[in-house]
Amino acid sequence: MTFKYNNVYINDTATVTGPYEANGPLSKYFDKSYHNLYFGEKTWELAESKMISESVDLLLDKVGKTRFDVDVHISGDLLNQLVASNYAATNLGMPYIGVYAACATSVLGLIVGSNMIEAKQAKSIIASTSSHNSAAEKQFRYPVEYGGPKPKTTTFTSTGAASAFVTSNKRGIRIESSTLGTVVDMGVKDVYHMGAVMAPAAAKTIYDHLRDTKREIGYYDLILTGDLGVYGKNILKEYLLTEYNMVLDNYEDAGSILFDVEKQPVYAGASGPACAPLVTYGYIFSRMYKKELKRVLLVATGALMSPTMVNEKQTIPAVAHAISLEVVEWYI
Amino acid sequence: MIYLNAFIFTGIICVIGQLILDNTKLTPGHITTIFVVVGSFLDIFNIYDKFILWAGGGAMVPITSFGHLLIHGAIDTANDMGIMGLMTGMFNLTASGITSAIVFSFILSLIFSPKD
Numbered sequence: 001m002t003f004k005y006n007n008v009y010i011n012d013t014a015t016v017t018g019p020y021e022a023n024g025p026l027s028k029y030f031d032k033s034y035h036n037l038y039f040g041e042k043t044w045e046l047a048e049s050k051m052i053s054e055s056v057d058l059l060l061d062k063v064g065k066t067r068f069d070v071d072v073h074i075s076g077d078l079l080n081q082l083v084a085s086n087y088a089a090t091n092l093g094m095p096y097i098g099v100y101a102a103c104a105t106s107v108l109g110l111i112v113g114s115n116m117i118e119a120k121q122a123k124s125i126i127a128s129t130s131s132h133n134s135a136a137e138k139q140f141r142y143p144v145e146y147g148g149p150k151p152k153t154t155t156f157t158s159t160g161a162a163s164a165f166v167t168s169n170k171r172g173i174r175i176e177s178s179t180l181g182t183v184v185d186m187g188v189k190d191v192y193h194m195g196a197v198m199a200p201a202a203a204k205t206i207y208d209h210l211r212d213t214k215r216e217i218g219y220y221d222l223i224l225t226g227d228l229g230v231y232g233k234n235i236l237k238e239y240l241l242t243e244y245n246m247v248l249d250n251y252e253d254a255g256s257i258l259f260d261v262e263k264q265p266v267y268a269g270a271s272g273p274a275c276a277p278l279v280t281y282g283y284i285f286s287r288m289y290k291k292e293l294k295r296v297l298l299v300a301t302g303a304l305m306s307p308t309m310v311n312e313k314q315t316i317p318a319v320a321h322a323i324s325l326e327v328v329e330w331y332i
Numbered sequence: 333m334i335y336l337n338a339f340i341f342t343g344i345i346c347v348i349g350q351l352i353l354d355n356t357k358l359t360p361g362h363i364t365t366i367f368v369v370v371g372s373f374l375d376i377f378n379i380y381d382k383f384i385l386w387a388g389g390g391a392m393v394p395i396t397s398f399g400h401l402l403i404h405g406a407i408d409t410a411n412d413m414g415i416m417g418l419m420t421g422m423f424n425l426t427a428s429g430i431t432s433a434i435v436f437s438f439i440l441s442l443i444f445s446p447k448d
Contacts, residue, residue: 148360149353190357 001180002212007168008114008175010325013281014059016051018133018159020266021278024259029282030160031058037134037159044135045079045087051161052077052088052130059126059163070094071122074113076105077130077273078157080139084130094126102302103198103227104181105129106162106277107321111178113166114323123167130161131272140191140307153193155229155271158258162277173285176295176324179209183304185317191310194271195232198301200243201318202228202236205299207244209322217246220324221293224284226276226300227255229268254279276300280325288327296325338390341383345394364395371399375407401425 015030022033032054041047052075060066073094075085082098089096101108106129113125136157137144166175184201202225210217217223228236233253240246254276255269280298287293300323305316349363358366371394374380380400383391391397402422409421423430 151353 002177002209003111003115003118003179004177004213005114005118005175008117008166009168009170009172010110010175011165011167011169011172012059012062013162013164013277013285014055014062015162015278015281016055016058016160017274017278020133020156020264021158021160021258021270024264026258026279026283029286030278031055031282037132044132044138045083048077048079048084048130048132048135048159048161049087051132051159052084052128052163053091055130055161055163056088056092056126056128059165063165065124065165067092067094070124070126072097072113072116073126073128074099074109075128075130076100076109078102078136078139084132084135085128088128101300101319101321102304103131103271103273103275104300104302104319104321105273106280107178107226107298107300107323110164110166110175110323111180111321114175114178117166117168120168125166126163127166128161128163129273129277131157131159131274133157133159133272136272150267151192152267153190153195153229153231154267155194155227155255155269156259156266157272158227158270158275158278159272160274160278162274162281164277164281173288174326174328176326177209177213178324179205179212179322181205181319181321182208183317183319185315187315189310189313189315191305191316193231194227194303195229195235195268197303197316198318198320199228199232199235199239202299202301202320203239203244205320205322206240206297207246209297209324210246213324217248218250220295220297221250222284222295223248223251223297223299224276224280225251225253225255225320226298226302227269227271228253228301229255229271230261231268232301257283273302288325291327294327298323298325334388337387341387341390342394345396367395368399368402371396372403373399375400375403398426398429 017030017033019035039047039050041050074097076099077084085098099108109127113127116122184204186200188197237248240248258270258279259266299320301320303316303318352358352363405424406418406422409417
């Protein structure tokens with residue numbers, strides 16, 4: 001299912017991160033960074049919620065608006081029942097939709113918002129996402145203090161919140177089209193190898209998008225996946241070649257570049273819903289504004305399991321949502 | 333010489349643990365449990381006692397010795413009391429370790445709260 005848009009733009013974005021991202025290679029592209037994981041709150045969950053509130057507040061400052069100017073706030077995160085977003089929405093006080101697609105949440109939120117803007121049902125939308133390393137470890141795996149060693153294919157949940165201001169004002173980055181992913185389950189049960197879980201979903205969505213838009217893979221200057229990690233990247237390239245007969249050239253994975261995989265203790269790269277937007281809104285957008293990239297396909301990937309299902313020995317299904325971003329000369 | 337044996341013995345146990353971690357989907361929790369069970373099993377035919385003579389502290393420190401102590405206590409009491417001794421004696425030798433863990437963590441949790 002692919003949507004095309006005539007009048008949808010991301011006017012501006014705001015990103016808030018934790019310490020690992022601040023010490024990573026993209027640190028100068030974030031609006032605000034914290035140097036511990038609590039941000040002055042008592043629990044990880046409240047800290048994650050605070051990040052969302054802050055990123056939305058920063059964003060409203062940047063675009064010179066107040067919360068009364070925003071029609072809908074769409075947000076999602078990894079916590080059970082989306083509580084980081086829910087509690088932030090309490091503070092922010094805008095009409096609110098919670099969305100969940102695990103690490104593909106950012107793009108799902110943008111798609112839902114873009115559809116409303118295109119249909120003229122709403123005039124301005126804020127789409128936000130967050131993840132927090134310690135909160136995610138506590139919920140999905142073990143508390144970090146347990147100290148259990150992890151295999152090298154594991155990905156490291158990023159700590160950050162990212163918000164985007166979406167309207168039909170011709171300013172910023174244009175959202176040109178989007179494709180909703182179909183859920184793919186290849187029978188992988190290993191929660192420590194998310195790259196293998198999600199790569200087939202990314203491949204399917206990339207294929208569906210190109211088929212629906214009747215484009216060749218070379219149409220895009222960059223295809224950016226959300227968080228496949230250094231192993232998932234290679235799996236995707238191989239899978240696209242063998243299953244769909246497509247050669248993936250202009251390709252990067254946000255999870256592989258958010259951190260310095262050699263120097264930081266992050267195993268195979270970054271993951272979490274915040275990973276894709278943290279990389280895209282700061283680093284990728286700045287490259288687009290500098291005309292280094294004109295057309296980018298962001299394919300955020302998410303693993304749709306819960307700890308209960310994993311403990312019950314179920315397989316892990318995955319989904320990937322894609323959004324096509326472009327910079328047009330006179331819109332900057 | 334016993335120092336060297338102790339070093340080698342614990343080293344081998346750790347290497348086995350790392351091999352299991354690298355090559356199977358077993359978690360650290362699985363490995364601890366497997367080691368305890370292996371330690372118990374090796375004591376049934378008094379094999380673990382021979383390791384203790386050879387490696388000294390090197391065989392008493394790892395978690396395998398916990399399994400050994402469980403079975404050792406059980407069999408000792410069974411020799412005195414008969415078959416019920418298996419049940420009543422199993423925690424005799426490990427009681428001090430378990431009790432310390434419970435009592436001290438309780439006391440410390442009253443004074444401190446966990447924080448990263």
